[in-house]
Amino acid sequence: MIELTGLSKIFRTELVETHALRDISIRVNEGEFVALTGPSGSGKSTLLNVLGTLENFDQGDYLLDGKSVKGLSDRELSTLRNEKIGFIFQGFNLIKDYSLFDNIELPLRYRGFKPAERKRRVEHALETVGLAARRNYHPSQLSGGQQQRVAIARAIAGSPRVLLADEPTGNLDSLMARQVMELLDQINRDGCTILMVTHDPDQARRASRQIQIIDGQLSDAVLYDPLAVA
């Protein structure tokens, strides 16, 4: 599904060069739930961004579904993001003035679905996250947990192959965090590959695999806890 080989990413500013990712090679299989852990500033978000084609990389290669993303045009990358990848951000990143429906519908519009199809998918996604009754609410009228569920609905509405989540529970209290995690579990069970950045060891343990990054490199001890797979 996802194959990174010797991938490096360097941020260059006038003053410094930051090696955010160094020689990373990972393989993630279809249906896996991978937790990315590591100290702050170690490059987790950068890795997720590269995986989501939000940022390019300097060396190595990245194969998604067996095809390299290198050299794809902006248009192709956009389509790829739109069709295959779903994003969940720490700060929810909903558009303030759009209703829940409009927010979830947005990527479907870019995909060029017909209105009826869009409606069906949005409603299905809203049901999945349990917010069907609030489709005309605006993000500001919801709690943080609810907002994150809307973001998840937006991410899955287009039936992506991969869901990338950057600290999805970072801004939530524990109760809400649990709700979100249950939702992600369910989505994973339905067949979607998930990569999630988290600081919470409990959450990390729920994943089928943990990958730790320290200082832009994969840590030697790739933690794997078979018990968590259940």
Added chain:
Amino acid sequence: MEQLQYYFKISLISIKRAPLPYLLTVLILSLGLGMFFANATFYYRLNSDPLPQKSDKLFFPMMLLVPGDCDSGCEPPPVLSYSNVQKLGSSGIPTAQAAMYSSDSYVRLDSKQQPLPVRLRLTQRDFFQLFDVPVLAGSIWPDNSARYEVVIGKQLAEKLYGTADVVGKSLLVDDRHFTISAVINPWQMLPRLYDANNGSHISETEQLFMPLETAYDLNYMSATMSRTMDDTDYRQLATQGRTGALHQLQFWVQLDTPAQQKAYKDFMLQLAQSEQAAGRHPVHINNQLPALRDIVRYFGRESGDVKAYALVTLLFLVVCIFNASHLSLNRYISNQYEFSLRRALGASRWQLQQQLLVDVVVLTCVTLVFALLIGAASIQLMNYLWPFNRLFASWDLSLLSALLLLSLFCSYLVTLYPSLRASFGALNQQLKE
């Protein structure tokens, strides 16, 4: 004082931080003001009252004293015949009264000189009193009878003789000898309302004045408007012109009190009735007595183009104000965080308002300079396109102070809404944004 300096400093810093938006704001505002002001100058001057103390006391009587039936509208003609002036002048009611018209002449000191074209006003003794013409030297004609004496303007005297001390000197007007009886000071009646009936009120005042009777004796034809309503030969002013229906005269009367005005109206009515009885007046009586201050409107001689352009420049100004406030809103929103920070650091609303007032003052000054430049350029252009309005292009103190107030007002408007947003908006909301 020190505080004020500080405000100015902050003002300049915030201009420097984003010079382009500020420059655009100034540019747009001064464009609007400049264009508006240029036309407002003409509008104001063209509509100004040259004789505010007596413009409601001078009247232009008109009657339907014409041969034949009136055909369409039965409006009294805007010019009077010699005989009608005599009838209208016989009342003894006005404080002063004078008939007049204008003509062209060539003037020189002797027959060897090259003749100089000079616009003539052919009028009667009271003209100078009616319109407050300042006499420099000599005396105006003692009565309205024909005499070979002219009144001359100071500039013309200096041009011809090199001096203004010319009373008693002789002059050739169309090669006839005239004596100068008086010299008048430079005098510009703007607009020259006594000539509004033929639309010549936007040109310069005359420099040479000749008694009306003499002019009729010498067959001076009207250079503006003359109408023959019967078969009078308009070249025979001395004879037929005095009796026939050759209409070319303006007639002004000064009626100081409401009683005088009423008496004069009654006199006109009686005159119309007796003329009617004598069979010299159509059935329909239509006497008119418009006052000097209404005369331009009465004759429909208002400048439609200046008015139209006034409307449009006003719209343009409105758009520019909208636009400038739009730009400055963006500017202030960019600075909003700083404002909020200042509030958070304990600046009172009043202190922030003071800062804004200083901003307004700075904006006003810069805008004013640009607006004046643009206004001056625009006036040049308008003078080029509409040369006939050139006399009305000058600025005076009241116009300039009006511009100052206007730009202050506009600058304030442009700063007002943003300042409200910046200093009265909810503090926490701003910090959150």
Added chain:
Amino acid sequence: MSVRLMIKTMLRRKVVTALLLVQLALTLALILNSMVLAKQTHERLQEPTGLDLANTLLVQIKPTTPTLRLYPALGELLERQLGAIRQLPGVVAAAYTNQSPLLQGGNNGSLYKVGNEERNNLSTVPQYYASADIFQVLGLELKSGQLPQIPQSFDSDSSTPLVLTESVAQKIFGSDNPIGQATNQGNVAAVVSDFYGQRSADMVMYNTIRIAPLYGVDWGYSLLLRVEPQQVVSVRSQLDNLLRQVDSNIEIFHIRTLQEQHQRLYNTEYGLSVLLALLSALMLLVTMISGYSNAHFHVLKSQKEIGIKRALGANKVTILLELLAEGWLCTLLGGLLGVVAAVLLNQALALVISIPVLSGWLVVFTLLLLLLCVTLATWYPARIATRISPATATKTL
């Protein structure tokens, strides 16, 4: 792109959008009206005058001494002046006349068929007293009758033969043959083709011509010259000197081609058209600045949102189009308001000047112009917006 969502975005920026809409509306109103006015002025200047404007020269002149203003001295002066002018190479014909064509107003009088005074009384028909060559100079075609050849004094008891232009003959005599008919001004001798006389006359093409001595020259008189096309400039440059050599006791008011004379007739309208065009251009500029700053600021404020959209799969073109479409929507809304404003402004202007009503295709054209300008103004900020990285979505700004 959904119109509903764009309107939502605009509503979020209520004040700014309202300001922009008002501006767009007023801009449209002004441009529309100044275009109508410019069009009218242009059309008026293009209207046929019946004259060869470029190749006819006009000298307005007046003798400066009283004796020269009276016959017989005046007659001699005219002979000498015309004689000298005819000697100039390039001059085809020359004539004197009491007034030139293409005037605002001038010497005119009433005209009616004798015995039919009530029905077809025209109150303001220009009267020309001219020498026989006037028809050749003005290039007037003889339509019927015979052109008078010898100047016949207007004062004499026998009536002076009258020449009418076609349209005034038509107006007064209808389908009857006008030749030989009596008018209050004399018997009709000939009918010639129409030419532009006076703007304030009953109709600009109504004119009467008599071959007669000048009735009086207190207002000066005109010398009209028909010149070979290539010689206009050279003849014109010699005229002043030539006439002063013939007799120095003259004042020359102006020497113009009829083209210039025609232009001057519409000076006021032309001036207003120029001023309005200038103002429209400035207004457009101001609106473009406004559109630019609005879009620029909007992009700055919504970087994060654009980043999110990019992350969700919007490509650069989509982002560009979204921003441009917002501008277009705004323009269209402003345009709708603008049409209302334009009609109001048109009515207000019609109170003080003559201005035609607005036409549909002009509205469309102006709207397109406005759209183009707004697109240009939004283009640069929109391009900047497309450069916003999708990674912006993940940053906490």
